[in-house]
C-alpha cells in the first residue's frame with residue numbers, strides 16, 4: 001500500500017468518482033481528500049470513507065514545496081512538520097491527530113451505497129483481482145454486479161480479462177469512470193456477454209423510485 005503521505009500533487013477533481021481513480025491504494029490524508037473533493041468532502045467521508053489505524057509519518061507539504069515532510073511528535077505530545085522549501089525561512093506546520101490519520105475507502109460502505117443507489121440485490125463477495133469486489137446482483141436473474149477501481153488502463157484491462165476468464169458468464173462491471181474502458185475491454189466483455197456501466201456518483205443520489213434509480217446506470221456492451 002503506498003504511503004498516504006506521498007499522494008498529494010494532483011489537481012483538484014470535483015467528482016468523487018473520478019477522484020477514486022487517481023488515488024493508488026484508495027487511501028490519503030484528509031487534506032488530500034478535501035483538496036480534491038472540496039465541498040463534497042464531508043459527504044463522501046460519511047458515505048464511503050473510514051479511518052486507517054496507522055498514522056502517517058510523512059506530510060505532503062501544505063505550502064506546496066513538492067516534498068513530503070517528516071511528522072514529529074514532541075515531548076509535550078504536539079505534532080509538527082517543518083517545511084524547508086525556503087531554507088532561510090523554515091515553516092513549522094502544526095498538526096492534529098486527525099490531520100495525520102489517513103482515510104481510506106471502505107469497500108463495504110461503497111458497496112452498500114451503490115446497491116441502494118442502483119437498486120441492486122445486496123450480495124457482496126470478495127474477488128481475486130485487486131481493488132475489485134462483487135457488490136450485488138442485477139435483477140432477479142442474479143447477474144453479478146462487480147465494482148472495480150483502477151488507476152490506469154493496463155490495470156483495468158487485466159481485471160477485465162481475469163473476470164471474463166474466471167466468471168465465464170454474464171456480469172455487469174461497474175467503474176467510477178469510463179476512462180479506462182477501451183475497445184479491447186469492450187471486446188472482452190462482449191465475449192462474456194457482460195456489460196460495462198458507469199453509475200452516477202452515489203453522492204448525487206436522492207430517494208426515488210426503483211425505476212428512476214435504475215436509470216442511473218447506463219449499460220454498455
Ligand SMILES: [Zn+2]
Nearest residue numbers: 061065083085
Ligand atoms: Zn514543504
